[in-house]
Amino acid sequence: MTKPNPSAVAERLHSASIRLLRRVRAADVESGLSGPKLSALSVLTFGGASSLSVLARAEQVRAPTMSKLVAGLQADGLVAKRADRADKRGVRIEVTAKGRALMEHGRKRRLALLRKRFGGLTRTELETLSSAAELMLRVASE
Amino acid sequence: MTKPNPSAVAERLHSASIRLLRRVRAADVESGLSGPKLSALSVLTFGGASSLSVLARAEQVRAPTMSKLVAGLQADGLVAKRADRADKRGVRIEVTAKGRALMEHGRKRRLALLRKRFGGLTRTELETLSSAAELMLRVASE
DNA sequence: ACGATTTAATTAGTTTGACTAACTAAATAT
DNA sequence: ATATTTAGTTAGTCAAACTAATTAAATCGT
Numbered sequence: 001m002t003k004p005n006p007s008a009v010a011e012r013l014h015s016a017s018i019r020l021l022r023r024v025r026a027a028d029v030e031s032g033l034s035g036p037k038l039s040a041l042s043v044l045t046f047g048g049a050s051s052l053s054v055l056a057r058a059e060q061v062r063a064p065t066m067s068k069l070v071a072g073l074q075a076d077g078l079v080a081k082r083a084d085r086a087d088k089r090g091v092r093i094e095v096t097a098k099g100r101a102l103m104e105h106g107r108k109r110r111l112a113l114l115r116k117r118f119g120g121l122t123r124t125e126l127e128t129l130s131s132a133a134e135l136m137l138r139v140a141s142e
Numbered sequence: 143m144t145k146p147n148p149s150a151v152a153e154r155l156h157s158a159s160i161r162l163l164r165r166v167r168a169a170d171v172e173s174g175l176s177g178p179k180l181s182a183l184s185v186l187t188f189g190g191a192s193s194l195s196v197l198a199r200a201e202q203v204r205a206p207t208m209s210k211l212v213a214g215l216q217a218d219g220l221v222a223k224r225a226d227r228a229d230k231r232g233v234r235i236e237v238t239a240k241g242r243a244l245m246e247h248g249r250k251r252r253l254a255l256l257r258k259r260f261g262g263l264t265r266t267e268l269e270t271l272s273s274a275a276e277l278m279l280r281v282a283s284e
Numbered sequence: 285a286c287g288a289t290t291t292a293a294t295t296a297g298t299t300t301g302a303c304t305a306a307c308t309a310a311a312t313a314t
Numbered sequence: 315a316t317a318t319t320t321a322g323t324t325a326g327t328c329a330a331a332c333t334a335a336t337t338a339a340a341t342c343g344t
Contacts, residue, residue, distance in 0.1 A: 004265070004268040004269055004271075004272045006256070006257055006260040006261050006263065006268060007253045007256055007257055007260070009260060009268050009271050009272045009275065010253075010256035010257075010259070010260045011253075011256070012272065012275040012276075013162070013271055013272075013274070013275040013278075014162075014163070014256075015275075015279075016274075016275040016276075016278035016279045016282070017159035017162055017163050017278070018163065019278070019279060019282040019283070020155070020156075020159055020278045020281065020282045021156070021159050021160065021163070022202060022282070023281075023282045034300070034301080036300085036301065036302090037301095051321080051322095052321075052322060052323095053320085053321060053322080060164065061301085061302070061303095062302075062303065062304085063321075063322065063323085064302090064303080064304085064322085064323075064324080064325095065301065065302055065303075066322095067322065067323060067324090068300090068301075068302095068323095069301080071323095072300095084321095087310075087311075087320095087321080088309080088310060088311090089308095089309060089310045089311070089320070089321040089322065090310095090320095090321060090322080091321085091322070111149045111152075111153075114148070114149055114152035114153070114156075115148055115149055115152075117152070117281050118148040118149070118151060118152045118281060119148050121148065121277065121281070123146070125277055126146040126148060126151050127146055128270055128273050128274050128277060129146075129151050129155055129274050129277055129278070130146045130151045130154065130155075131270050131274075132155070132158075132270050132271050132273075132274030132275075133151065133154040133155040133157075133158040133274075134154075134158075135263070135267055135270060135271055136155075136158035136159070136161070136162045136271070137157070137158045137161060139162065139165075139259050139260060139263070140158070140161040140162045140164070140165045141161070176329070176330080178329090178330065178331090193292080193293095194292070194293060194294095195291080195292060195293080203330085203331070203332090204331080204332065204333085205292075205293065205294085206293085206294070206295080206296095206331090206332080206333085207330065207331055207332075208293095209293065209294060209295090210294095210329090210330075210331095211330080213294095214329090226292095229291095229292080229339075229340075230338080230339060230340085231291070231292040231293065231337095231338060231339045231340075232291095232292060232293080232339095233292085233293070
């Protein structure tokens with residue numbers, strides 16, 4: 001194998017990431033939720049209850065944007081807002097049982113789809129992808 | 143290394159892809175173009191002139207969406223539309239010199255940023271990422 | 285050869301999600 | 315006590331996605 005050029009690898013990986021995500025997105029469409037809403041719900045489900053501002057930061061959007069997203073999720077009965085007892089300005093956003101059920105159901109659907117796409121890979125290939133994922137996370141978080 | 147679970151790898155890679163793309167997106171903001179416009183311009187620059195419908199399909203959006211994006215690019219003088227001589231319904235969308243210059247300039251900027259992020263990786267790590275990119279493209283295109 | 289269907293692109297109108305600016309209310313700092 | 319900062323919402327704008335409908339040209343089937 002010739003010595004890889006960092007820029008070339010980066011560009012190729014960039015392109016590959018875009019295409020892979022596009023594919024997987026199709027599975028999430030069935031949930032009936034948009035990407036941003038699903039992502040916020042996911043953070044709340046797996047990261048636990050949170051204030052609006054913390055959630056906005058986690059999702060890299062501004063507070064008003066998250067406020068609207070949460071309002072939509074609340075209207076669907078997927079999250080609930082409670083007053084923060086310690087800070088009366090704050091709200092505590094938590095996933096409802098319905099929201100949790102939707103996430104779990106969606107996760108199963110997505111996994112089934114991913115298993116189909118990734119299931120045909122060899123053990124070595126999976127190991128390569130696994131290592132790559134860790135590297136990507138490291139590079140992205142620097 | 144333990145035998146990787148396809149679903150777990152897929153999920154991890156999914157998450158890593160999202161974060162990596164988020165990082166890189168920052169570099170493109172400087173171009174003054176939005177993601178979708180930049181992406182369309184990129185396809186035209188590197189893939190050559192194209193009809194609107196082909197371009198729409200390549201970018202996985204509907205024709206009206208692409209029509210608007212191209213109109214925006216045209217207003218900025220980055221692409222030009224010519225009549226298709228063979229099919230009078232069709233248009234041929236091609237990049238202008240100005241569009242090409244913008245892409246080249248943007249590419250240099252992005253590469254400089256990516257070099258900083260990927261430059262610190264070892265040869266082995268780069269090879270892992272390179273192989274992963276190919277696998278991801280294969281999985282995504284199935 | 286002609287009417288019907290399909291295809292290419294645009295226009296109109298809606299929805300969603302992003303933003304900033306401006307506001308209220310509460311907490312904190314001077 | 316007043317000023318400033320922080321948390322969240324509301325109002326208003328914008329870009330980008332969609333569907334439905336329109337126009338024009340190409341192609342298909344009698």
